[in-house]
Amino acid sequence: MYLYSGIYQFFAPTLVITDPDLIKQIAVKDFDHFVDHRTFASEDIDPLWATHLFTLIGQRWREMRATLSPAFTSSKIKYMFSLISQSGEQFVNHFLRKNEDLITVEMKDTFTRFTNDVIANTAFGVECDSLEEPNNEFYLMGKEVTNFGGVSIALKFIAFVTIPKLCKILNITLFSQKVATFFTRVVKSNIESREKHGIVRPDMINLLMEARKSGMTHEEAEHDAGFATAQESELVKSTKTRKLELTDQDITSQAIGFFFAGFESVSTLMCFMTYELGLNPGIQERLIQEVDETLEACDGKLTYEAVSGMKYMDMVVSEVLRKWPNTVAVDRVCTKPYTIEPKTPNEKPVHLEKNSAIWLPIMGLHRDPQYWPEPDRFDPERFNEENKTKINPYTFLPFGAGPRNCIGSRLALLETKTLFFYILSHFEIVPVEMTQIPLQLSRKTFSMTAEKGFWLGFKRRVKV
Numbered sequence: 495m496y497l498y499s500g501i502y503q504f505f506a507p508t509l510v511i512t513d514p515d516l517i518k519q520i521a522v523k524d525f526d527h528f529v530d531h532r533t534f535a536s537e538d539i540d541p542l543w544a545t546h547l548f549t550l551i552g553q554r555w556r557e558m559r560a561t562l563s564p565a566f567t568s569s570k571i572k573y574m575f576s577l578i579s580q581s582g583e584q585f586v587n588h589f590l591r592k593n594e595d596l597i598t599v600e601m602k603d604t605f606t607r608f609t610n611d612v613i614a615n616t617a618f619g620v621e622c623d624s625l626e627e628p629n630n631e632f633y634l635m636g637k638e639v640t641n642f643g644g645v646s647i648a649l650k651f652i653a654f655v656t657i658p659k660l661c662k663i664l665n666i667t668l669f670s671q672k673v674a675t676f677f678t679r680v681v682k683s684n685i686e687s688r689e690k691h692g693i694v695r696p697d698m699i700n701l702l703m704e705a706r707k708s709g710m711t712h713e714e715a716e717h718d719a720g721f722a723t724a725q726e727s728e729l730v731k732s733t734k735t736r737k738l739e740l741t742d743q744d745i746t747s748q749a750i751g752f753f754f755a756g757f758e759s760v761s762t763l764m765c766f767m768t769y770e771l772g773l774n775p776g777i778q779e780r781l782i783q784e785v786d787e788t789l790e791a792c793d794g795k796l797t798y799e800a801v802s803g804m805k806y807m808d809m810v811v812s813e814v815l816r817k818w819p820n821t822v823a824v825d826r827v828c829t830k831p832y833t834i835e836p837k838t839p840n841e842k843p844v845h846l847e848k849n850s851a852i853w854l855p856i857m858g859l860h861r862d863p864q865y866w867p868e869p870d871r872f873d874p875e876r877f878n879e880e881n882k883t884k885i886n887p888y889t890f891l892p893f894g895a896g897p898r899n900c901i902g903s904r905l906a907l908l909e910t911k912t913l914f915f916y917i918l919s920h921f922e923i924v925p926v927e928m929t930q931i932p933l934q935l936s937r938k939t940f941s942m943t944a945e946k947g948f949w950l951g952f953k954r955r956v957k958v
């Protein structure tokens with residue numbers, strides 16, 4: 495029997511699918527019927543929001559995804575490693591300069607500054623140090639783009655869904671005019687100065703400019719073995735004849751989209767990772783040992799290959815993403831009528847009309863004891879070589895599923911592993927007086943975060 499249930503999102507009936515086989519059917523096998531996310535705002539209401547990859551629909555999404563995918567393969571992410579590593583060193587140096595043995599830190603604010611600097615550097619070609627210059631313009635604008643903590647974004651999402659026509663009449667956009675103008679100006683001047691001076695930098699603007707010049711073709715993508723899924727590779731091949739013209743606005747919109755998708759999510763992952771390491775000293779000790787061995791093996795200078803080869807680090811990050819998937823659920827919209835055929839004679843078929851909404855409940859699956867025994871226990875061994883092979887991939891979906899999965903997953907993992915490598919080379923993470931134990935999730939914010947903040951300590955390691 496298939497497992498699913500129904501809920502209402504305001505007036506929209508929504509099918510919540512909890513069955514891994516059915517998730518695979520919808521997200522992968524019959525993806526053609528479920529290509530889109532629910533749209534919140536059309537292009538005429540908010541062009542910058544409506545034209546980035548997450549919100550594009552149908553054929554335009556296919557073409558944009560095929561155009562952008564080559565920029566996110568392993569070989570291209572490797573290209574950005576030097577920029578990420580530079581931000582990681584900058585982060586740790588900030589705390590090393592403090593000359594204190596134990597530094598109490600609110601991790602959410604701190605990691606948000608780090609992810610800001612990485613996205614500014616890798617997506618916009620702008621170098622900033624938001625720990626040393628807390629009020630730099632880029633950070634303030636980024637906060638405004640992703641101000642999930644405030645009610646205004648949540649209210650705007652609700653308004654877009656329930657009263658789209660009124661939003662258009664009142665000219666309500668998700669991104670304020672100030673934010674739109676700022677990012678448009680940054681990208682435009684960046685492109686102009688690179689074209690004028692022939693500047694090449696290992697970042698996303700460069701990759702998008704290459705995609706536009708067709709310097710990077712879809713044929714090149716075919717030869718790159720690093721696709722997240724075979725379906726994604728197929729999608730790129732099937733779209734390769736339709737080359738997309740990227741305008742400056744497209745590039746700006748994608749860059750803002752990466753900011754929006756990557757700034758908050760990665761810092762959230764880092765916060766939960768700090769919390770779990772602080773509360774599980776045995777696991778942290780083993781990770782520190784791997785960090786020290788890796789540092790020695792690469793003669794004190796971290797490389798992309800070294801960080802990617804850290805097996806225990808990978809197990810720890812995977813377990814954080816399982817226990818605390820920051821995207822609690824993802825949606826799909828039925829784009830062509832579809833029937834879920836019964837698995838057994840006692841079941842009835844389910845007919846889905848065009849535009850029916852579907853939810854894939856990631857958090858529910860990740861905490862389901864039938865797939866993850868003792869789901870509230872933090873145990874990276876679930877992802878060791880032996881156990882990993884037994885995991886049903888449709889019960890572990892931190893980055894979604896199928897061709898519409900997260901395009902930035904490799905970048906997110908690389909950022910996290912690199913930063914924790916640098917932190918643990920110098921510090922141990924410890925609970926402090928203000929650490930909330932057990933952690934309670936906030937009910938006030940749109941994104942998943944701790945009720946009382948993520949207060950933990952960086953304790954300087956005594957090296958023998």
Ligand code: HEM
Pocket residue numbers: 547548549559751752753755756757759760763819820821824825891892893894895896897898899900901902903905906
């Ligand atoms: C820990 C960090 C991250 C998590 C947990 C995460 C999670 C997700 C999830 C669950 C989705 C929806 C997938 C689906 O519908 O099946 C998604 C989509 C997306 N993510 Fe991420 N993400 C992260 C980091 C990033 C970063 C760093 C970037 C960009 C640089 C990024 C860019 C995107 C984009 C553009 C999409 C839309 C893809 C499409 O519709 O084709 N994400 N992400």
